[in-house]
Amino acid sequence: MKLLRSLFLLLLVLVLIGVVVAWTLPADLALRWLKPNLGPLQLSGVSGTVWQGRASSAVAFGTPLGALDWSVQKSPLLLRRVVARVGLGGGALVLDGDVTRDADGSVLVQNTTFALPAEIAAPALDIPALKLHGRIEGRIDEARLANGWVSGARGSARWREAAVSGQAEASLGELLADFASQPDGSIAGTVKDDGSSNLEVAGQFVISSGQFSATARLVARNGDMQVAEALRYVGEPQPDGSSLLKISGQLFKLF
Incomplete structure (x- = not known):
C-alpha cells in the first residue's frame, strides 16, 4: 500500500508539473514544434506563451503582413x-x-474584420495604365476552410475613397461588395457603387476551385469627363458609352 501511495503521489506531481509547463509554455518553443504545420506562414520575433503571445513579424507567400x-x-x-x-x-x-x-482539421473563421490598401488588389484587376488609391475594408461573418477550400462563406467589403491615377485620374466614390458561398461550392458576389460619385458600377464575381472571374458594367454619370476618360483604360468600350470590364485569374495572384 505504501508503494502504491508513493506511486500515486509521484504521478500526481508529474501531472501537476505537466500542467504548469503547458500553462506557461513559451511561444517560441511551441513554434519549433508547430513550424512544419504552418505551411506558407512564417513567424519571427515570437514572445509570450502558446496561450497568449505575439510574433513581431508574420510573412505569408513571401509577403510581409506585420x-x-x-x-x-x-x-x-x-x-x-x-x-x-x-x-x-x-x-x-x-x-x-x-x-x-476543429478536431477534423477544418478551420472556422468568424466575426473577422480586415483592411488593406487598394493598391494590393491591383494585380488581380490587371489594369496597368491606372494606379489604385483608397482603402478596402471588409468583414467575414463566417467561412470554413477544409481540404484546401472555403465553404459557408459570408461577408462584405467596401472600397473607401476609391480613386485611380496614371494615364487618367478620377474619383470613384465608394464601391460595395457582398459575397456568399453557393450550393455548388463556389463563392459568388455582387459589386456596386454607393451612388455618391459620378461612376456607376454594377457587376458580379465568382470564385471557384482557386480561380476567380468577374464582370462589371461601368458608366460615367452626369457627363463627368474625368470618369469617362478613366474608363477608356478600363475594359471594353460599349456602343452606349459604357465600359465592360472582364477579369479572371488565380485567387492567389493577389499574393
Whole structure:
C-alpha cells in the first residue's frame, strides 16, 4: 500500500508539473514544434506563451503582413478544438477575428474584420495604365476552410475613397461588395457603387476551385469627363458609352 501511495503521489506531481509547463509554455518553443504545420506562414520575433503571445513579424507567400497577436482559450482543447482570437497589424494588412480549428482539421473563421490598401488588389484587376488609391475594408461573418477550400462563406467589403491615377485620374466614390458561398461550392458576389460619385458600377464575381472571374458594367454619370476618360483604360468600350470590364485569374495572384 505504501508503494502504491508513493506511486500515486509521484504521478500526481508529474501531472501537476505537466500542467504548469503547458500553462506557461513559451511561444517560441511551441513554434519549433508547430513550424512544419504552418505551411506558407512564417513567424519571427515570437514572445509570450502558446496561450497568449505575439510574433513581431508574420510573412505569408513571401509577403510581409506585420505583427501577429493571439489569445488561445484553454477549455476547448479538452474537446480537441483550438479556439483563438487573432489580430494582425503594423503592416499593409490589418485583421482581427475569431479562428477555430476543429478536431477534423477544418478551420472556422468568424466575426473577422480586415483592411488593406487598394493598391494590393491591383494585380488581380490587371489594369496597368491606372494606379489604385483608397482603402478596402471588409468583414467575414463566417467561412470554413477544409481540404484546401472555403465553404459557408459570408461577408462584405467596401472600397473607401476609391480613386485611380496614371494615364487618367478620377474619383470613384465608394464601391460595395457582398459575397456568399453557393450550393455548388463556389463563392459568388455582387459589386456596386454607393451612388455618391459620378461612376456607376454594377457587376458580379465568382470564385471557384482557386480561380476567380468577374464582370462589371461601368458608366460615367452626369457627363463627368474625368470618369469617362478613366474608363477608356478600363475594359471594353460599349456602343452606349459604357465600359465592360472582364477579369479572371488565380485567387492567389493577389499574393
